Amino acid sequence: MKISYNWLKQFLKTDWEPAKTGELLTDLGLEVEGIEVKESIKGSLKGVVVGEVLTCVQHPNADRLKITTVNLGLDLPVQIVCGAPNVAAGQKVPVATIGTTLYDAKGDGFKIKKGKIRGEESHGMICAEDELGLGSGHDGILVLDASLKPGTPVADVFEIETDAVFEIGLTPNRSDAMSHFGVARDLRAGFLQNDVTLELISPSVSNFHVDERTLRIDVEVEDKEAAPRYCGITITDVTVKDSPEWIQNRLKAIGLTPKNNIVDITNYVLHELGQPLHAFDAQKIKGNKVLVKTLPEGTKFTTLDEVERTLSDEDIMICDEDSNPLCIAGVFGGLESGVSDTTTSIFLESAYFNPVSVRKTAKRHGLNTDASFRFERGIDINMTEYALKRAALLIEEYAGGKMGSDISDFYPEKIEDFQVFLSYESAYRLIGQEIPKETIKNILASLEIKINSETEGGLGLTIPSYRTDVQREADIIEEILRVYGYNNIQFSHKLNTSISFESDKSVKIENVIADQLSALGFNETMANSLTKPSYISLSENLNEEANVTMLNPLSNDLKVMRQSMLFSGLESVSYNINRKNTSLKFYEFGKTYHKFNNTYEEVKHLTLFISGNRANESWSLSNKTADFFYLKGIVTNLLGRLGIENVKTTPSKNDVFSEGITFSLGKIKLVEFGVLASSVLKEFGVKQEVLFADFSWDTLLKLTTKKNIKVSDLPKFPVVRRDLALLIDSDVAFKEIYNLAFQTEKKLLKEVDLFDVYEGEKLPEGKKSYAVSFLIQDETKTLAEKQIDKIMQKLQQSFEKNLNAVLR
Structure with a gap:
């Protein structure tokens, strides 16, 4: 998550250096992974100064060029060849001096050098606004205010802004810090602990008022559990245009591209306060009513990215009175209902949607937006109306809008703040050090955690609604500790620990076999147990009904638990071969997962993969390709190491092998191995032969633990x-x-x-x-x-x- 330091300073008037502030944020648990310097205009127009055109004459060798002499505030004027049609004597213009680097729209730089143009020397460049990054105009040079003094840096004229942007590795539980205001709130607590008292300045909404009630759009919520709170207001007479420069600079600093004033303000408030907002074109809402509901399974809906999506009957949708979908609630807006250049009135939405519902919808459609990111983790339900007023006032100021209705606020069941009791004794025990009670109370107050009651043994506390992750006494103690400072906790140089050993024969046997395989040149792999559902089509021995399917998969490629260890292993084989590592020996201890009716089963396996040469290329060894009998020898030796002999050999019936056999004891299958079929390898882009062995490890362990290995003298007579x-x-x-x-x-x-x-x-x-x-x-x-x-x-x-x- 990107946080602008200049933006933070709107809430906390601090003069700390960015690096020092970054250290404090990290100590508070908001780990700063990096600090990047951002400029509102790349290069900050260094080397560009105000010049006064003294003379301007026609170039003798070019019809479209002029020769000018320009006063740059130096002892002598300089000569510059200019091709702009509007250049004239007496103008004040921006001049890029020799050695200055300018940047184009793609961010590529070019350096201004002394040169000759059609035989005439040129000592700089008189610039148009697009050449400076100040706009898109290129009809002629940029003419500045006539009162400016030659030699003045142009950066001072246009107030170029330089910012430090913190890259914060935010943990999922810290939803309260998913905004600049949230980070500033945490930072203030850190400053107080460092004896720096700063006021937390929150944006004022006291000027909010309804101008005229000319456009009313009612709100109706069908499922209050999916949308516990929903606020909306109409704003009329808006003019869609570019945002003010200061808003654009804030958005650019954190990596967002400005679009127009309405959309930019909703994005600004989102990153300022952490409350997602959405603006609808009010003229595209039929019936003057907004419905929050679900739609039938299979309903088609085109989102802002122009992708037609198939809705689930569990997706919460924002619809008009005719149940036409306008937006996927909390995730993504619709193409047809969004703000455009012709929009003159809007319906502004600010809501709290159920985090689980939003997460399921976002994953179902493969969407990850700034809004869904926050809704999934839990926002502050009490911020909803405040953020709506904040955005409405900004739209009124920068889009010329008027409040067209009162705020519609659906909030039938108010969520009460959580109550927790903190025991001093528990705090001292978990922290490992006794912190003064007054210090504890000051830290809690700085975190806006209210003290309702106090006894000799502890404190009765009320947790603010925005701290959705603080629900237990241990959470309170963690809050105290992170603000107090982990580095301030004293520790003993004596380390006490207890070590216990548990004898687990199965682990010992696994280690013995792993050591033997490693000695033979094998490398151990660990593949993901989640895999693609499509892999079961590669073998008739696998059954789709036996799939263990994830309820909330991270992606379609990680949707089911593996029924076979073959395919995840082949992914590793393919990955290595594609990177020119063609001689491979892998082994993996792992599990497969199966569903039978209403029961689930896990089976442990040991698998081997061999491909390419038996040994790495060497001057002392000839290259010899591993073959079926090489694998058979390894399999036989492993069984022998486990004390299993006199196995029965039968042809393998598994269709993943082109040639394969099975070792069994009676009717008990021990291992299948052989050469993998080319049809299977083709799915992974593998063109060389791959040998595969699959041991039923659970079965082998049962046989091994019941079997005593006999030791006898070496025979005295030859074989x-x-x-x-x-x-x-x-x-x-x-x-x-x-x-x-x-x-x-x-x-x-x-x-x-x-x-x-x-x-x-x-x-x-x-x-x-x-x-x-x-x-x-x-x-x-x-x-x-x-x-x-x-x-x-x-x-x-x-x-x-x-x-x-x-x-x-």
Whole structure:
């Protein structure tokens, strides 16, 4: 939020330097993130002075140029070539001297240099008003008052304003400080604590009166909970034109572009007092009545940005008597009812709308306006009428308006100020230091918190309506502490703390696996659990009815909880690949979220992503791309580290894989892994192969915690490996070879593994080639070659007999 120091000084007459004031604001909890110097005209017209044209003659080499001599208040006049048609001797004109930098409408600067124009020297530039940023005119040079003295800085003539603008990182609870008056109110309390007594000057509305009751527009509110207070007044005989320069300067300083006097005044009062206002063209309100109501679902409405929006039946709308929508209450005005150059009478609105209703509407339509920003956080309901009078008086002064009606004020149930009791003992305990009671009372008074009663033990307090965040005793103590100053609290150099350790086996197991993956070159990621609803269309295994949907999503891209960790992980993969980081190894521990009828379920997973080379490029390592079997080895090792062996292998039925398998124990699925389908990768703009593994972590933890890992001595006798390349039918699965091998040799066969699959043109139709390894070991002696050959022959015969396998 931007706060103008010059604007603050309208409420507090302080001479503190901006940097010092910024430090005080930060100490008060209004953290100043930066201070920027703003000029009403960029460059502040430095180097531009008043010049007197002494002579003006025709340029000998150009019909449209004149040669002038100009008195700049120096010892000698200077020669300047000028192309303006209205330049003449005797004029007082603005002159940009050599070395001056002027700025165009885009803010781009150009420096005035000594030069020759058509052979004649020119020592400066006589300026038009648009060249100085003083207006848009470029028909000729700007002619100044004849009484001005040559050499006078033009900045003094036009009162160029320089301002310091504070960028305040406002926390959402501090709705009371969402205006210059609110910040000034807080700043005064800080000054008092620093023994600086300043009067808080509030804008006067004592001159408000109704001129003539010629245009009455009634107000009718259908839902008093959505709009607890609604004020309005008509103002006639207005003239829409540019705002006065001082209002434009205030708005420009905080980054707003002036439009016209009516709109600028509503924006000015918004940022001055924190109360949003809206001006309607009264002639466009049919029936002389304003209705605050909802409209049927699907109603179309075009807002000021010329976007047609589809309304919800929960959106609070401002309508005319025929229920034609004029404005989305508290959020955005309508295109057809706004103030235009031809407007001669207005209906001015000042209201308090329900913060929850405004927030839902703003998020639903993707709108974030200055008005909705304040309504969502809660404004001061007692500021409504005062701000309306303030704006009406400014419109009367700067648009020539007349009050055309009394103020309509719908406020059926007055909201009472909140009552809180403050215990001195609680304050001392939470602050950690005893603050004098008189100091506490002075701080509360500076914050306009009224003391209703006082006892030996504490104070009965009334909280002003604008402090919507102060509802508890702890909130009062926080207010006292921030004004007293956190830096003024003494602390001991001795630090006491208690440390407790809770043994959580699941955390230990997670750390073991994380360490193993990190040692293998993986990086841990943490993705957002909120994701796009459209991702479920990428897999038939995901169901839209199982989506856990946010009631108030931040955006459409963060509308549902993820049903799969795949897509949020692929966002990270895509992000890295797009930034030329193409060799990736990621792992993530996280949860997926599912809705089943009226119940909700969270499931924890461990996911792996691998893409590109197995290791980073190095002179000592050749680039080797990670493949399916590389991922399989990592998955197998992780399961082995958890003490899970002898898993069942089956093809994965998940359509996100082009090639994938599942490891299970009985009917319990442990992990799915494989190569992701190109159709899925295409959605994320990924063109290289990505390997993915999804562990059911909750299941693995249950199995691991119930399983005692056995430790045995290393075998004394060697393991022998033999390989077979088998030509088999395409419908034969590896698990059939696996099971048949152990049925054939139950005693000495230790492991069977598939390390290559080939299906190509050189093989007979309906056939594929499996390369299978067998580990054979006798734990009591060294195996003889004849014994090994006998086992392999027996395995080969079994495969040939039962699977029609052929040795290649």
